Amino acid sequence: MTERDWHEIAEGVFRKRFEPCDVTVTAVVGSAGVAVVDTRCSPAEAREIKAQLRQLTSAPVRCVVNTHAHFDHCWGNAEFVAPRLTPSARIWGHASVPARLDPNDPALTSLVAQLAAQGPEWAQRMAELEFRAPTELVQERASIDLGDRALELRFLGRGHTDGDLWILIETGAAGIVLTGDLVEESGPPAFGQDSFPLEWADTLDRALPLIAPDALVVPGHGAIVDAAFVRAQREAIASVAAEIRRLHAAGVPVQSAASAGTWAIEVKALGAAIERGYAALT
Numbered sequence: 509m510t511e512r513d514w515h516e517i518a519e520g521v522f523r524k525r526f527e528p529c530d531v532t533v534t535a536v537v538g539s540a541g542v543a544v545v546d547t548r549c550s551p552a553e554a555r556e557i558k559a560q561l562r563q564l565t566s567a568p569v570r571c572v573v574n575t576h577a578h579f580d581h582c583w584g585n586a587e588f589v590a591p592r593l594t595p596s597a598r599i600w601g602h603a604s605v606p607a608r609l610d611p612n613d614p615a616l617t618s619l620v621a622q623l624a625a626q627g628p629e630w631a632q633r634m635a636e637l638e639f640r641a642p643t644e645l646v647q648e649r650a651s652i653d654l655g656d657r658a659l660e661l662r663f664l665g666r667g668h669t670d671g672d673l674w675i676l677i678e679t680g681a682a683g684i685v686l687t688g689d690l691v692e693e694s695g696p697p698a699f700g701q702d703s704f705p706l707e708w709a710d711t712l713d714r715a716l717p718l719i720a721p722d723a724l725v726v727p728g729h730g731a732i733v734d735a736a737f738v739r740a741q742r743e744a745i746a747s748v749a750a751e752i753r754r755l756h757a758a759g760v761p762v763q764s765a766a767s768a769g770t771w772a773i774e775v776k777a778l779g780a781a782i783e784r785g786y787a788a789l790t
Contacts, residue, residue, distance in 0.1 A: 538654025554584025693730025
């Protein structure tokens with residue numbers, strides 16, 4: 509068995525890493541059906557999830573959870589509602605997510621075009637794209653009842669985006685925590701143009717008490733980690749935030765901050781962290 513196979517990490521909890529984007533999908537099987545956490549980049553990729561789930565369980569998919577609004581986590585949603593799935597699954601996400609999936613949003617249209625231009629496979633995926641936003645919206649917390657088990661959805665603050673959900677899964681052994689991209693194992697934290705680098709560490713601080721020392725922590729990308737890994741990543745993110753604040757207070761121009769700073773994360777991996785941090789401080 510490899511990292512590209514489905515792993516049953518606890519009874520009825522299956523996880524797999526998919527390309528493109530090395531995104532993790534988790535399926536939780538309960539007596540009332542299946543909950544799928546994240547749906548990948550397109551309907552075609554979501555169909556692959558559905559086909560593979562039929563090899564794992566005969567239980568129907570009743571719920572979908574989007575950990576956040578990025579394309580590699582939720583653009584397959586349409587495959588889990590009628591007419592592609594009957595009855596439709598209920599789609600859960602943070603209250604900010606529907607606005608990020610508005611097909612009239614120029615930024616979204618631009619991203620679709622950028623992806624389609626990457627080659628014939630991407631062009632085909634984007635040609636059949638249909639945006640389906642969550643209808644079950646989470647402000648701070650919600651619970652999904654799967655009959656003999658439940659998923660707890662928690663919003664603990666901004667970080668990777670303004671709508672990152674944590675998913676806590678009831679198991680008979682160690683707890684399981686799905687982090688979305690608030691925690692990443694296969695690469696450094698992703699500070700995109702919609703990230704909140706000055707708030708991210710505080711969000712992880714609020715999450716850490718919910719993560720038992722022996723819990724299985726499933727990042728949005730990469731291998732399973734533990735609470736110690738989350739603490740270490742939190743320290744790196746907090747260090748980046750502190751350095752942004754120091755440079756800003758010292759009057760270092762934003763365009764000079766990358767070379768002037770001492771960074772806990774490689775400069776080339778900082779993404780939009782400095783720009784976003786300076787904007788928040790200004």
